[in-house]
Amino acid sequence: xxxxxxxxxxxxxxxxxxxxxxxxxxxxxxxxxxxxxxxxxxxxxxxxxxxxxxxxxxxxxxxxxxxxxxxxxxxxxxxxxxxxxxxxxxxxxxxxxxxxxxxxxxxxxxxxxxxxxxxxxxxxxxxxxxxxxxxxxxxxxxxxxxxxxxxxxxxxxxxxxxxxxxxxxxxxxxxxxxxxxxxxxxxxxxxxxxxxxxxxxxxxxxxxxxxxxxxxxxxxxxxxxxxxxxxxxxxxxxxxxxxxxxxxxxxxxxxxxxxxxxxxxxxxxxxxxxxxxxxxxxxxxxxxx
Numbered sequence: 001x002x003x004x005x006x007x008x009x010x011x012x013x014x015x016x017x018x019x020x021x022x023x024x025x026x027x028x029x030x031x032x033x034x035x036x037x038x039x040x041x042x043x044x045x046x047x048x049x050x051x052x053x054x055x056x057x058x059x060x061x062x063x064x065x066x067x068x069x070x071x072x073x074x075x076x077x078x079x080x081x082x083x084x085x086x087x088x089x090x091x092x093x094x095x096x097x098x099x100x101x102x103x104x105x106x107x108x109x110x111x112x113x114x115x116x117x118x119x120x121x122x123x124x125x126x127x128x129x130x131x132x133x134x135x136x137x138x139x140x141x142x143x144x145x146x147x148x149x150x151x152x153x154x155x156x157x158x159x160x161x162x163x164x165x166x167x168x169x170x171x172x173x174x175x176x177x178x179x180x181x182x183x184x185x186x187x188x189x190x191x192x193x194x195x196x197x198x199x200x201x202x203x204x205x206x207x208x209x210x211x212x213x214x215x216x217x218x219x220x221x222x223x224x225x226x227x228x229x230x231x232x233x234x235x236x237x238x239x240x241x242x243x244x245x246x247x248x249x250x251x252x253x254x255x256x257x258x259x260x261x262x263x264x265x266x267x268x269x270x271x272x273x274x275x276x277x278x279x280x281x282x283x284x285x286x287x288x289x
Contacts, residue, residue: 010085011145017080017093017132018119027115029071034243036064041240057229060236071116075135082134084145089122091132100130105151108143110160111135114250118166120157138170139163165253168260172268183238183275188231191279196226198287237279241271 018026040059044051051059080093090099100122107123111133119135120143134142140163147154157163175183197207199222204210211219245267252263 010083011141012081012083013136013142015080015082015091015139015142016075016078016117016119016135017082017091017098018078018116018135019132020129022074022078023116023119023133023135026071026074027113029067029074030115033064033068033071034239036060036067037236037239037243040064040236053233057232057236060239061232064239065235075116080132080134082142084142084149087149089146091134093132098130098132100124102146102149102151105130105146107152108146108154108157110139110143110157110162112162114162114165118162120163136166137174138166140167159256161250161253164257164260165250168253168257168264169249171261172264184231184234187276187279188234189227191234191283192223192227192230194283195230196223199226234275234279238271238275241274245271 037060040051040056040063043059044056078093080091083090083092084102087102088099089102089105090097092098104124104126105122106125108120109123109129110120111118117135117137118139119133120139121133122130124130136142140158143154143157143163147158200207200209204213206212208219210222249260249264249267253260
């Protein structure tokens with residue numbers, strides 16, 4: 001049984017607290033988003049007549065980007081604060097407090113899929129589940145504290161594939177806003193500059209052809225149009241690589257943390273090469289045709 005009083009400092013974490021229905025909705029939206037990317041790619045490569053680039057981008061925004069955005073908004077709305085202090089676990093979400101005695105927790109059940117992110121539910125001695133599923137990029141610190149408190153099966157839960165997956169992914173680091181800015185808008189501006197210049201050479205006879213004929217405003221708007229289209233294209237391209245990479249990383253977590261760490265490093269390297277080297281290579285191939 002859990003200890004009556006825990007001597008450690010209180011554990012406080014920022015999490016997301018999902019009622020079962022909203023967790024299912026958010027997970028379904030993300031699954032739909034990922035499957036839509038693969039479907040669009042298959043349609044573009046295999047179908048006759050072939051899907052045009054503009055049609056593929058419109059489909060991506062409608063059936064992949066929008067569901068992913070909706071799932072993110074659900075998660076934002078369910079941001080919560082969890083605290084393990086003394087002999088109780090408390091979750092504060094949406095201005096409401098939910099708490100449960102540690103002695104009433106008889107099992108820790110990690111989610112089978114880390115969607116919308118890695119998470120868990122708590123089984124209570126009443127036979128019911130705690131009202132909220134607790135999700136975080138890495139829920140392991142919470143589970144480890146529950147294990148230290150003597151909660152049954154918490155230590156075993158730490159080896160669950162979805163918790164291993166979250167722990168390894170979190171340790172590998174997250175894309176902060178600076179890296180996101182460099183990866184998409186800034187890199188897209190470089191790629192768009194190359195495509196825009198090619199368009200200017202063909203349509204207007206020089207890099208500043210449209211500027212000299214029509215003025216600065218049409219010239220700038222033309223570049224911004226290319227920049228926006230290339231940015232969306234790069235998000236689509238990165239997503240095509242990211243979903244299979246995460247699936248491989250999740251499967252590797254079934255064999256434990258060391259293999260999962262090695263696979264995580266490998267898939268991240270492959271994704272970076274495919275993006276930062278693959279995009280210029282594809283661009284060069286297009287101009288060589």
